[in-house]
Structures are given as structure tokens and as C-alpha cells.
Amino acid sequence: MSVVLVFALFLFELLVISISFCNGSSDHMGCLESEREALLRFKQDLQDPSNRLASWNIGGDCCTWAGIVCDNVTGHIIELNLRNPFTYYRRSRYKANPRSMLVGKGPIPSWLYRLTHLEQLSVADRPSLASREDQDLLSNIRQRLSKCRTGAKSSQEISDIFDIFSGCVSKGLEILVLRSSSISGHLTEQIGHFKNLDTLDLGNNSIVGLVPLSLNELSKLRILHLSDNKLNGTLSEIHFVNLTKLSVFSVNENNLTLKFLDLGENQIHGEMTNLTNATQLWYLRLHSNNFSGPLSLISSNLVYLDLFNNSFLGSISHFWCYRSNETKRLRALSLGDNYLQGE
Numbered sequence: 001m002s003v004v005l006v007f008a009l010f011l012f013e014l015l016v017i018s019i020s021f022c023n024g025s026s027d028h029m030g031c032l033e034s035e036r037e038a039l040l041r042f043k044q045d046l047q048d049p050s051n052r053l054a055s056w057n058i059g060g061d062c063c064t065w066a067g068i069v070c071d072n073v074t075g076h077i078i079e080l081n082l083r084n085p086f087t088y089y090r091r092s093r094y095k096a097n098p099r100s101m102l103v104g105k106g107p108i109p110s111w112l113y114r115l116t117h118l119e120q121l122s123v124a125d126r127p128s129l130a131s132r133e134d135q136d137l138l139s140n141i142r143q144r145l146s147k148c149r150t151g152a153k154s155s156q157e158i159s160d161i162f163d164i165f166s167g168c169v170s171k172g173l174e175i176l177v178l179r180s181s182s183i184s185g186h187l188t189e190q191i192g193h194f195k196n197l198d199t200l201d202l203g204n205n206s207i208v209g210l211v212p213l214s215l216n217e218l219s220k221l222r223i224l225h226l227s228d229n230k231l232n233g234t235l236s237e238i239h240f241v242n243l244t245k246l247s248v249f250s251v252n253e254n255n256l257t258l259k260f261l262d263l264g265e266n267q268i269h270g271e272m273t274n275l276t277n278a279t280q281l282w283y284l285r286l287h288s289n290n291f292s293g294p295l296s297l298i299s300s301n302l303v304y305l306d307l308f309n310n311s312f313l314g315s316i317s318h319f320w321c322y323r324s325n326e327t328k329r330l331r332a333l334s335l336g337d338n339y340l341q342g343e
Contacts, residue, residue, distance in 0.1 A: 031062035032075050034175060034199055034223070039065070052082075076177065157185035158207055165194075177201040179225070184208070187231075192217035203250065204228040211235060211256070216242045223248040236260050237283075264288055264306065272296040272312075286310065287334065295319040295340070298330075306334040313339035 043056050055065045062077075063070035069079035161183065165173070173194050183205040191200075192214025200218070203225040210233035211226070219242045227250045237260040240246065258278070262285040271293035275281065279299050287308040294314040298305065316335065 030075050031070065032177070034177070035077055036062040156183055158183050159185050159188050159190065162190040173197060175199040180204040182206065187212050189214040191215060197221050199223040201225040202229065206230060211239060213238055215239050218243065221246055225250045226254065227251055228253040230254065231256055233257065234259055259283065275299055300328045303329050304332045305330065307338065308334040309337040311339060316340050316342055
């Protein structure tokens with residue numbers, strides 16, 4: 001087992017599968033939140049007796065942290081250098097101070113194959129300390145990273161990029177960020193192949209067409225950004241039926257239609273927004289939350305509304321009588337266990 005390389009355990013869950021395309025703004029994007037959080041998780045699993053990673057703290061730009069280099073266009077981490085700063089010289093009697101080493105547990109994990117965005121990986125000054133298996137693994141990983149990165153840069157079609165990832169990235173992929181990469185084309189059912197995705201960010205591109213139903217196969221997904229594209233069609237309950245862990249969902253600046261929304265039994269608080277312009281929404285469940293304030297006005301097209309067990313208060317007359325001359329489609333209404341009153 002390598003003494004120096006061993007620190008790499010858990011390190012590589014940090015790195016995002018994302019591609020640095022040549023076009024885009026030249027302004028520095030700054031540290032990405034998902035990458036900062038992954039670095040901090042990695043740090044927790046390391047022994048750092050010399051406090052080399054003191055700059056790795058909750059605040060600030062992780063692109064300025066020790067050993068980290070980011071792409072100036074995308075803000076993604078492209079270089080990770082955590083080698084011992086006190087170099088070992090084979091022909092001298094000097095040995096690196098163990099206190100300057102970063103130490104973890106276990107071998108180099110095989111799922112390093114996922115790191116297609118990383119362009120430079122520096123983990124050891126003494127390769128002789130690594131096992132033959134570790135050396136072969138790192139060499140193989142670097143070759144595959146180069147192949148995957150080069151292939152993805154050669155295409156701007158989202159379907160082609162997914163094809164490339166399928167060929168050179170394991171299906172253990174957890175984070176995929178391709179924001180602001182001038183990607184076009186249609187999302188296809190391929191998206192459902194990456195079943196371990198935790199974060200998917202395809203925002204600010206030119207992706208068109210429908211959101212594929214295979215999205216519902218991403219049962220581990222927590223963060224989904226599809227904003228600022230040219231998507232259209234309907235988002236229904238089928239898209240979200242298995243996305244029980246989804247906590248961040250952004251689809252603004254598209255031409256999508258939402259018909260079904262169930263946010264029941266959460267801890268959502270605050271006042272309910274005006275829904276008169278949500279003319280395509282026909283099913284809404286917000287029961288068993290902590291909504292407060294007066295009832296919001298709703299679209300006359302809503303068929304099912306469940307606001308049971310919240311803290312709504314005030315009169316229901318304005319809610320019920322708003323635009324009384326309009327034909328309402330509402331067939332099911334639940335307002336119990338609130339603080340409402342009639343007139």
C-alpha cells in the first residue's frame with residue numbers, strides 16, 4: 001500500500017464530470033458550490049498534521065485554495081496538486097517529514113475513471129512507494145481522461161456527449177455539470193443510463209425539445225438545473241415519480257408546461273405565491289407543510305388542490321369568488337386543518 005498515494009481515498013468524489021469548451025466568456029466564474037462542498041468532504045477524511053489545507057474552509061473561493069487550479073472560463077477544477085511540498089531526493093539521505101504528508105485510508109479507488117474534467121493530477125513525489133497496481137491504475141486513468149475530454153470537446157451535441165461518456169465513464173457518475181458550454185441538440189433517453197447521478201446541470205445552453213421520461217430513472221438525483229435552454233412540452237408526474245431525493249429544481253427560461261406538482265409532507269414555509277398565471281397547472285398538492293398567510297389566488301384551470309394541514313389564515317371568500325364569472329374546473333378542494341374563516 002502506498003504511504004503517499006493512500007491519501008487519495010475519497011478525494012475523487014469531489015471532481016465533476018464536466019467539459020471545458022473553448023468558447024464562452026473570458027471572465028473568471030469563481031468556485032462552484034458543488035465542488036467546494038466535495039473538497040470539504042474530502043478534507044474531513046484526511047489526516048493533515050501540518051495543516052497544509054488550512055485554506056480549505058467553508059467560505060471563500062475554492063479556486064484560491066492550496067493545490068487547486070480552476071478553469072478561468074467555467075470555474076471548474078482542472079488541476080489538483082496535493083503532493084508533499086518537501087521533495088524526496090533518491091540520492092540523498094533526506095526523508096520527507098511525515099507531518100507534511102496527507103494520509104487517508106485504503107487503496108487508490110478504481111472509480112477514478114470518472115474524472116474526465118481533471119487535466120492534471122499530482123498525488124506523489126515518490127512513485128516507488130506506490131504498488132504496481134496503483135501505478136498502473138493512475139496511468140490508465142490519465143489515458144482515459146484524455147480520451148474522454150478530447151472526445152467531448154469535439155462535439156456540441158448533447159446526445160453525442162452522452163454517447164462519449166457512456167464509452168469512457170463508468171455508470172457510477174455522480175456529478176455532471178455542462179453549464180454554459182454552447183451545447184445543442186435534443187435530450188434523449190440516454191439520460192436515464194446514469195442512474196447514480198446526484199447533480200445534473202445543463203443550464204444556459206441551446207438544448208431543444210422534450211424532457212425525456214427516462215429522467216424518472218435518476219432516483220438518486222438531488223440537484224437538477226435545466227434553465228436557460230429551449231426545452232418545450234409538458235412536465236408531468238411521470239418525470240418525477242422516482243425523484244424522491246430532489247431538493248433543487250430549476251427550469252426557468254424555457255417553454256415548458258407544468259401540469260402536476262406534489263410538494264406535500266415537507267417543511268416548506270412562507271406564503272403561497274399567486275397562481276393565476278399558472279394556467280396549465282391542473283393538479284397541486286401542498287398539504288402538510290408550514291405555509292402561512294392568506295390563501296393565494298389560483299388559476300381557473302386547476303382541477304385538484306390540496307392545502308390541508310398548513311397555517312393558512314384569513315377569509316376564503318376572495319379566494320373562492322375571484323373572477324366569479326369564469327368557469328372553474330376545480331373538482332377537488334381540501335382546506336382543512338388551517339386557520340381559515342368564511343364570511
